[in-house]
Amino acid sequence: SMSFTDDVLLGCQIPFCHIVTTMALVPFALTKTIIFPGSLLEGFAAIGSMIVIWLLASVTIGRGWCSWGCFFGGLDEGFSKILKKPVIKEINPKWKYLPFAVLLLVVVSSAYFLQPMYCSWLCPFKAVTEYEPLTSTTAIIKTIIFLSIFISLVIVLPLLTKKRTQCALFCPFGAMQSATNYISPFEIKINTEKCIGCKICIKNCPTLSISEDNLKSGKAGITCVKCGRCVDLCPKGAAAYQIKGVTGDHGDACRTLALYAFFMFMAIFLGGDFINGIQRLLTFITTGSFI
Ligand code: SF4
Numbered sequence: 222s223m224s225f226t227d228d229v230l231l232g233c234q235i236p237f238c239h240i241v242t243t244m245a246l247v248p249f250a251l252t253k254t255i256i257f258p259g260s261l262l263e264g265f266a267a268i269g270s271m272i273v274i275w276l277l278a279s280v281t282i283g284r285g286w287c288s289w290g291c292f293f294g295g296l297d298e299g300f301s302k303i304l305k306k307p308v309i310k311e312i313n314p315k316w317k318y319l320p321f322a323v324l325l326l327v328v329v330s331s332a333y334f335l336q337p338m339y340c341s342w343l344c345p346f347k348a349v350t351e352y353e354p355l356t357s358t359t360a361i362i363k364t365i366i367f368l369s370i371f372i373s374l375v376i377v378l379p380l381l382t383k384k385r386t387q388c389a390l391f392c393p394f395g396a397m398q399s400a401t402n403y404i405s406p407f408e409i410k411i412n413t414e415k416c417i418g419c420k421i422c423i424k425n426c427p428t429l430s431i432s433e434d435n436l437k438s439g440k441a442g443i444t445c446v447k448c449g450r451c452v453d454l455c456p457k458g459a460a461a462y463q464i465k466g467v468t469g470d471h472g473d474a475c476r477t478l479a480l481y482a483f484f485m486f487m488a489i490f491l492g493g494d495f496i497n498g499i500q501r502l503l504t505f506i507t508t509g510s511f512i
């Protein structure tokens with residue numbers, strides 16, 4: 222069974238999801254209550270270890286987390302790459318501010334109700350992780366919401382637009398992580414002298430993080446996930462990884478250092494999950510249950 226009981230949740234026997242960080246911090250600061258999951262320090266799913274990993278990642282790779290570590294982001298990324306050309310060619314760039322509104326709603330409502338509201342009501346990835354037993358009308362409504370958001374934002378819209386629509390237009394963790402781009406040393410710069418204004422980077426950015434204003438200002442927007450697609454596609458080599466404070470044209474060296482940081486993060490963050498995943502798979506094969 223993939224459904225989790227209250228005992229399993231409180232026993233902290235499920236993997237901690239980083240998106241919960243957006244909902245857990247304010248209630249903990251205000252009331253010293255951990256709203257999800259049950260354990261602060263014990264167990265692989267403990268919130269304590271996740272917050273340490275999140276802090277370290279935030280001061281190093283910033284929102285690169287969404288490109289290089291988020292196992293959920295990989296889903297809409299994957300669907301966005303299936304078609305060769307987008308069916309929907311343009312999305313109003315203002316939609317990229319919607320995740321900030323979702324973040325505000327989630328933080329305030331979670332602090333008010335002392336419940337992880339995004340997990341309880343909005344998370345599309347419930348469709349592929351855990352779910353509540355469908356024993357009440359509320360559980361059925363929640364499941365319909367989870368499936369609707371998953372099908373639209375993680376499958377259909379990424380297919381049609383070739384954008385990471387869940388990450389770019391909805392995810393509250395992505396919105397919060399955008400702020401950490403201010404402290405991360407790695408960023409995407411655009412050399413305004415080399416740039417010919419072809420807009421290939423604007424059309425291909427999966428998170429709508431480059432606009433004409435960014436081309437003029439010489440750096441990608443704050444929502445950039447540091448995926449490097451603009452760097453790969455720019456015909457003039459104008460878009461490049463940069464380490465803040467380093468002057469001159471050192472894009473390749475900065476990219477190598479950035480990749481080193483990204484892969485270190487992946488090894489720390491996903492290595493544990495990988496081992497846990499194998500353990501859970503073996504448990505499922507031998508007992509018929511993931512728990
Ligand atoms: S394409 Fe460039 S601007 Fe867009 S998210 Fe990737 S690295 Fe950032």
Ligand code: SF4
Pocket residue numbers: 411415416417418419420421422423436454455456457458459460
């Ligand atoms: S792809 Fe390169 S040259 Fe074209 S607009 Fe973007 S930065 Fe400028």
